[in-house]
Amino acid sequence: MKNKKNNEELAYEKVKRAIMLKKLNPGQRVTEDWVSKELEMSRTPIRAAFKxxxxxxxxxxVPNKGAVVYNPSNKELEDVFHLxxxxxxxxxxxxxxxxxxxHIAAMEQLVKEELDAYEKKDFEAFMQVNACIHTYPAKISGNKFLLQQIETLNQWSDGYLxxxxxxxSxxxxxxxxxxxxxxxxEAFRKRDVNKARSAIETHLLSTLGDLSKDLSYRTSIFN
Known part of the structure; x- marks a missing residue:
């Protein structure tokens, strides 16, 4: 059981790393045969990793085709980021x-860690810190249901990133x-709700615009 788990983790990390490094691109097939040969393992743990x-x-x-690197549509990106x-x-x-x-000091520390992750080109560390930054206000609010929803959307956003x-590059x-x-x-430091709301919207729509480059997000969707 331990070897099976280790092999599943190896297969999972192999494919995920290849996608991160753009060695596998959206729409491209990922075959069990390729992973099996690369890691010299059976296909059973590879199937679990694919799941x-x-x-x-x-x-x-995809039925009758196998595993394909996911290619989210711009509509899907919009729906997640607008929510x-x-x-x-x-x-x-x-x-x-x-x-x-x-609380302010903790958020400032997270941004320092974010910059450090960029400098080291550590994508996993960046995503972890980014998720902490975006969920932190919900944690402060004490609304556990709101926190769960934001965490779920962050997980989807990590995939898009x-x-x-x-x-x-x-x-x-x-x-x-x-x-x-x-x-x-800075808006939080000033306890300015309107500026915080505006800064959050600007940041998320900026990220959305970068991820879906063929769309233009020049104005607020809520004006």
């Missing part, structure tokens, strides 16, 4: 009355998320 990757939105298991705007703005509204100096973001001076996160934190 995990499908649950994370990274591959799609994130609504929920994260609401979380900010609930969090502001409970904010402390310690892996599939579409140019993390490994983006120079540090072109990275926008850290500066946009700082604007959100």
């Amino acid at each position: 995990r990757l499908e649950n994370e939105g990274l591959i799609e298991l 994130r705007v609504v929920l994260e703005q609401y979380a900010a509204q609930l969090a502001v009355p409970h904010l402390s100096v310690q 892996i599939l579409k973001d140019e993390f490994y 983006t120079p540090m001076d072109e990275v926008k998320s850290a500066s946009e996160h700082k604007k959100i934190i």
